[in-house]
Amino acid sequence: xxxxxxxxxxxxxxxxxxxxxxxxxxxxxxxxxxxxxxxxxxxxxxxxxxxxxxxxxxxxxxxxxxxxxxxxxxxxxxxxxxxxxxxxxxxxxxxxxxxxxxxxxxxxxxxxxxxxxxxxxxxxxxxxxxxxxxxxxxxxxxxxxxxxxxxxxxxxxxxxxxxxxxxxxxxxxxxxxxxxxxxxxxxxxxxxxxxxxxxxxxxxxxxxxxxxxxxxxxxxxxxxxxxxxxxxxxxxxxxxxxxxxxxxxxxxxxxxxxxxxxxxxxxxxxxxxxxxxxxxxxxxxxxxxxxxxxxxxxxxxxxxxxxxxxxxxxxxxxxxxxxxxxxxxxxxxxxxxxxxxxxxxxxxxxxxxxxxxxxxxxxxxxxxxxxxxxxxxxxxxxxxxxxxxxxxxxxxxxxxxxxxxxxxxxxxxxxxxxx
Amino acid sequence: xxxxxxxxxxxxxxxxxxxxxxxxxxxxxxxxxxxxxxxxxxxxxxxxxxxxxxxxxxxxxxxxxxxxxxxxxxxxxxxxxxxxxxxxxxxxxxxxxxxxxxxxxxxxxxxxxxxxxxxxxxxxxxxxxxxxxxxxxxxxxxxxxxxxxxxxxxxxxxxxxxxxxxxxxxxxxxxxxxxxxxxxxxxxxxxxxxxxxxxxxxxxxxxxxxxxxxxxxxxxxxxxxxxxxxxxxxxxxxxxxxxxxxxxxxxxxxxxxxxxxxxxxxxxxxxxxxxxxxxxxxxxxxxxxxxxxxxxxxxxxxx
Numbered sequence: 036x037x038x039x040x041x042x043x044x045x046x047x048x049x050x051x052x053x054x055x056x057x058x059x060x061x062x063x064x065x066x067x068x069x070x071x072x073x074x075x076x077x078x079x080x081x082x083x084x085x086x087x088x089x090x091x092x093x094x095x096x097x098x099x100x101x102x103x104x105x106x107x108x109x110x111x112x113x114x115x116x117x118x119x120x121x122x123x124x125x126x127x128x129x130x131x132x133x134x135x136x137x138x139x140x141x142x143x144x145x146x147x148x149x150x151x152x153x154x155x156x157x158x159x160x161x162x163x164x165x166x167x168x169x170x171x172x173x174x175x176x177x178x179x180x181x182x183x184x185x186x187x188x189x190x191x192x193x194x195x196x197x198x199x200x201x202x203x204x205x206x207x208x209x210x211x212x213x214x215x216x217x218x219x220x221x222x223x224x225x226x227x228x229x230x231x232x233x234x235x236x237x238x239x240x241x242x243x244x245x246x247x248x249x250x251x252x253x254x255x256x257x258x259x260x261x262x263x264x265x266x267x268x269x270x271x272x273x274x275x276x277x278x279x280x281x282x283x284x285x286x287x288x289x290x291x292x293x294x295x296x297x298x299x300x301x302x303x304x305x306x307x308x309x310x311x312x313x314x315x316x317x318x319x320x321x322x323x324x325x326x327x328x329x330x331x332x333x334x335x336x337x338x339x340x341x342x343x344x345x346x347x348x349x350x351x352x353x354x355x356x357x358x359x360x361x362x363x364x365x366x367x368x369x370x371x372x373x374x375x376x377x378x379x380x381x382x383x384x385x386x387x388x389x390x391x392x393x394x395x396x397x398x399x400x401x402x403x404x405x406x407x408x409x410x411x412x413x414x415x416x417x418x419x420x421x422x423x424x425x426x427x428x429x430x431x432x433x434x435x436x437x438x439x440x441x442x443x444x445x446x447x448x449x450x451x452x453x454x
Numbered sequence: 455x456x457x458x459x460x461x462x463x464x465x466x467x468x469x470x471x472x473x474x475x476x477x478x479x480x481x482x483x484x485x486x487x488x489x490x491x492x493x494x495x496x497x498x499x500x501x502x503x504x505x506x507x508x509x510x511x512x513x514x515x516x517x518x519x520x521x522x523x524x525x526x527x528x529x530x531x532x533x534x535x536x537x538x539x540x541x542x543x544x545x546x547x548x549x550x551x552x553x554x555x556x557x558x559x560x561x562x563x564x565x566x567x568x569x570x571x572x573x574x575x576x577x578x579x580x581x582x583x584x585x586x587x588x589x590x591x592x593x594x595x596x597x598x599x600x601x602x603x604x605x606x607x608x609x610x611x612x613x614x615x616x617x618x619x620x621x622x623x624x625x626x627x628x629x630x631x632x633x634x635x636x637x638x639x640x641x642x643x644x645x646x647x648x649x650x651x652x653x654x655x656x657x658x659x660x661x662x663x664x665x666x667x668x669x670x671x672x673x674x675x676x677x678x679x680x681x682x683x684x685x686x687x688x689x690x691x692x693x694x695x696x697x698x699x700x701x702x703x704x705x706x707x708x709x710x711x712x713x714x715x716x717x718x719x720x721x722x723x724x725x726x727x728x729x730x731x732x733x734x735x736x737x738x739x740x741x742x743x744x745x746x747x748x749x750x751x752x753x754x755x756x757x
Contacts, residue, residue, distance in 0.1 A: 099574045226725050254724045259675035259684060262467035262605075263719035263727075269598050270460045283576045286676040294602040294674070296588050317676075318578045 084127040085120075085381055087112070087371075088147035090158030090168075095135025096282070100360070101160050103312060104182055105130065106351055107361035108157045111368035114346065121372045122379065129153060137167035144171045144179070154381040155180065157367050160360070162186060162228050169193065178383035180371060182363035184307070184330070186232035187440045190451035193383075195390060196410040197363045197370070199330050201236050202439040207415035208277070208305050208328035209240055211430050217274035217303060219249040223264060223288075224279035226253040233279050233307065239444040249273035254280065259287040265295050268302070275303040285309060289321045299325040305417075310358035311424060319424040330413045331362040331400040332426045343399040356424065359400075363411075366398045370405060395435075402435050408451040410438030459591070459599040464716045470605040472712025473612035477667035478685045479692035479704055480619065481535075481660020487699015488636050488656050491543055492554045495561040496689065497682025499661040501568060502534055503527035503668025504677035508577050520582045524669050531665020536658040543657065544650065561682070568679035576676025585673065604673045611670060615663055620701055622659075632656060636699060691735050697745030706746055711735075 089108050091101035112126045120126060129151045133140040140159065147153045148171070155178045159165045162185055172179045172193035184199035212220065220241055224230025234251060241248050249271040252264050268276065280288055285306070292298065304325040311333050314322055333344060333356055343365060347357050370390055375381055378389035390405040397403070401414045412435040418426030441449040482496050507523035514522045538560065546553045580586075581604055588602040623629040634642040635652045643649050668681065675681070688711060696707030714734060718727035739745070 096574050252723060255728070257678075257680065257684060258724060259671075259681070260471060260724075262470065263464060263716060263724060266460055266463040266467065269463070269600070270457075283676050283678050286576055286578065287674065290676075291602075291674055294586065294588055294604055295600050296590055321578070 083124055085122075085124040086127045086129055086151055086153045087368075088144070088151065088153040088156035088158065089128045089130045090133055090140065090143055090147060090156055092135040092160065092164075093130075093132040097133075097135040097160055099316065100312060101133070103355075103358070104160065104360050104364040105158075107347065107357070107365040108182075108368055110347055110350055111365045113350075115368065115372050121375050122381075126368075126372075133158065133164060137161070137163040140164040141167040141171050144168045144177070145175070148172075148175045148177045153177075154375075155371055155383060155386065157182070157364060157371075159183070165189075165194070176383060178387055180367035182367055183360045186229045187236075187442065188232055188446060190408065190440045190453065192387065192409070192453045194409065195367065195370070195387065195405065196438070196440070197367050197405075198360065198411075199413065199415070200410055200438040200440055201233060201442055203330060203413055203415055203436045204328050205233050205237060205277075205307060206240060206442075207432050207436065208307070208326075208417060209237060209244075209246075211328070211417045212275055212277075212303075212305060213244060213246060214430075215303075218246045219272070219274045220246055221249045221268055221271055221273035221276045222251040222279075223268075223276055224253055225256045225258070225281040225284055227256055227281075230279035230281075234277075236442045236445045237277060239442070243444055254284060256281060256284070258284050261288050261291045264288075265291055265297065268297070269295070273302070275305060278304050278306040279308060280306075281308050282313075285313065286317050286321065289317075289325070293321070299323070309420075310360070311356040311426070312358050312361075314420055315356055315424045319420060319422055322420050323422050325420050326417060326429075327420065327426060328415060328417050329359040330415060331359040332416055332418050332428055333357045334418070334425045334428060335400065335416070337397065337399065337401060339397045340399040362399050366400065366403065366411075369396075369398050401431075404435070406438050407453065408438060408440060409453055410440060410451075412437060458595045459597060461720065462596060462599050464720050465713070466599075466601060466605070468713035468716030469709070470609060470712070471716060472708045473609040474667060474671060474685070475688055475692050475712055476612045476705060476708040477615060477663055477670070479689040479696075479708060480616070480701075481657075481662075481664045482689050483693045483696060483699060483701070483704040484619075484660045485657050486693055488632065489543070489547070489653055490550060491547075491657075492550060492557070493543070493657075494554060494558040494686075495538065495564060496557075496661070496664055497686030498561050498564040499531045499535060499664035499682070500668035500671065500685055501564065501677065501679065501682045503531045503665030504579070504672045504681055505568060505572060505577070505668075506530040506665065507669040507672055508572075508579050508677055511579055516582075523579075524666060527665040527669035528662045529665075531668070532658040532662030534665075535661025536654060538661070539654050539657040544653070565679045565683075572677075572679070574679065576678040576681075578676060579672035581673040604670075608670050608673075611666070615666065616701070616705060619659070619663070623701070628652070628655060691731070695735055695738060695745055697747040700745070700747040703745055703747035 089105055091105040092098050093102055109128060112128050116125050131143040131147060133143055147156055157180045159168060159181050160183050165181055168179060169191055180195045182198055184204050187200045222234045222237060224234060238248055250267055306325055306327050309327050310329060344357050348355060373393050374386045374390040378385040391407045395402045395404045404412045406412055414435050415432040416428050417430040418428050421427055440451040485491050485493060506527045510523040510526045511519045542556055543553060546556060585603050585607055588600050591597055591599040623632055631647045631652050634647055635649045639649055692707045692711055696703030715727045715731050718730045
């Protein structure tokens with residue numbers, strides 16, 4: 036009996052092994068078929084599609100801002116595909132997640148260039164992510180289209196800087212403030228590269244133009260306690276606050292200002308990091324009446340912009356809103372496609388050389404055009420935040436402003452020359 | 455605004471920050487002192503309190519919202535603390551390093567959970583009307599000196615919570631058990647004190663108070679998934695400075711930390727004031743390694 040049992044057992048075991056082997060073989064076969072199928076699909080794609088990378092943070096703290104830029108980028112790609120593509124090729128976007136981590140941005144940029152063989156990449160938000168990707172694009176001769184306003188002071192052939200340079204956002208805002216008679220300016224920012232550099236430039240210009248720096252304060256990124264800062268603002272009695280705080284710190288700041296009896300209606304605040312998306316997330320009632328300077332507002336009265344906003348709402352929901360970095364993300368794809376058509380090539384070097392030779396066009400934010408230094412000629416706007424979360428445009432520059440990566444007062448002698 | 459008003463304003467801000475720190479650190483001081491448990495997820499109890507009051511405001515009628523939010527934050531965070539104690543911390547007694555890692559894991563999971571449910575950007579809680587104003591001196595040398603009602607309320611709440619906890623520990627039967635367990639766990643057990651119940655109660659009380667802190671914090675700052683992270687470091691500083699398990703020490707330490715950083719901010723920036731504060735604490739524990747009030751208890755000698 037014992038013996039018999041044992042034998043049975045071993046037979047059963049063997050059969051199980053056979054079954055397992057069979058299962059493995061079948062899975063293997065299925066996988067092979069799948070791989071063959073995928074390869075066929077991809078090779079079919081390769082014939083009439085051109086691949087581009089879309090690299091933004093889809094997770095982590097930056098996702099709230101960057102997902103919408105990714106959406107706007109994909110919208111432009113869809114629109115171009117619907118009207119025949121680029122050089123008779125369909126654009127195939129490969130979306131990657133930078134995960135709010137500069138190192139991950141660099142890694143994914145390399146993956147997009149080396150494994151996916153994309154011809155160009157649209158992406159990045161924080162200056163840290165751009166600085167991390169820069170060496171990758173330079174080393175592999177890629178081309179990055181960067182959609183966000185930034186601190187300037189950088190100049191690389193591997194990047195098309197479509198977001199505002201300091202002379203296209205913060206300096207026009209200063210001009211506007213001076214015109215309004217705000218001469219005593221208090222500078223407040225989060226403690227990282229953009230606010231520090233922006234304020235360095237602002238200080239030079241405030242002093243140069245006969246204004247007065249009433250104070251300069253930095254709060255660690257994500258900081259929530261502004262009691263001391265508000266005390267200092269009260270002591271300094273500025274005409275206006277120039278605010279380069281980032282993210283949630285803005286909510287704490289405006290809340291505590293209101294509690295200290297200093298709402299935006301009593302002390303004007305000009306913000307450089309609050310656009311439609313942020314205003315919506317923070318609750319517009321809190322920041323209502325404060326000012327912002329951008330190169331695009333959703334409320335821009337411009338036929339091309341109305342088309343863009345309508346198309347975005349149709350695709351991503353009627354209650355979604357559009358802002359400056361998204362408009363730049365959208366514009367970048369069109370500029371890239373036009374430059375590739377003109378160069379009759381997807382080669383990054385030929386595309387970047389062709390881009391500044393294109394004509395002026397209005398894609399949503401008024402007339403724009405890339406300059407020889409690979410940054411964008413664009414108009415500056417100042418808006419006042421309304422209760423509905425939209426901006427009322429109060430002022431705009433007389434014409435599109437020439438981009439200056441190096442501010443002449445702050446970085447004398449430095450020039451951005453791209454060969 | 456005069457220099458007097460600036461200094462007076464900073465003095466008030468120091469007290470205000472101290473009262474928030476006191477609420478945040480009280481639970482840590484209690485559980486750290488009694489159980490030698492380093493609860494890395496303590497900051498997330500603030501976050502839970504904040505989100506609970508946000509949800510309560512959304513659901514409850516406007517008049518009741520304020521009181522209900524405080525209750526919900528306290529009860530919810532205390533209940534969560536109790537579950538955490540029963541499921542995790544109780545099983546890791548005497549293994550401080552493991553507790554540290556496990557509670558850190560809980561902290562990460564809670565942060566990501568909040569991010570998935572409420573989104574990465576902060577949610578808003580608007581203080582009731584009677585709390586939104588402020589008292590401002592308009593004339594004399596103190597002109598411009600300003601006391602927001604919200605901050606006055608937080609100070610009052612912190613003092614009352616401290617009073618209630620003190621009464622609980624000093625005047626109730628359960629409080630007597632707490633003190634007994636604190637002094638000598640084994641002897642207390644031998645005399646019939648249910649020490650695991652004491653641990654549970656103290657841990658839940660501590661997390662509940664942290665939840666309360668999160669609830670009032672929501673009036674002055676947004677509730678974000680990482681809100682706890684910005685207070686946990688200061689809370690630990692307060693506990694280290696005050697001495698483990700000492701209520702009076704925690705109070706004094708919170709006052710020192712709050713006033714020190716508010717004072718430093720008169721002369722320097724917020725970032726540099728933090729540096730000075732850390733240097734001060736490091737220097738302080740060189741001279742008094744066990745804090746302002748060194749507690750003599752068997753529970754501490756064993757480890």
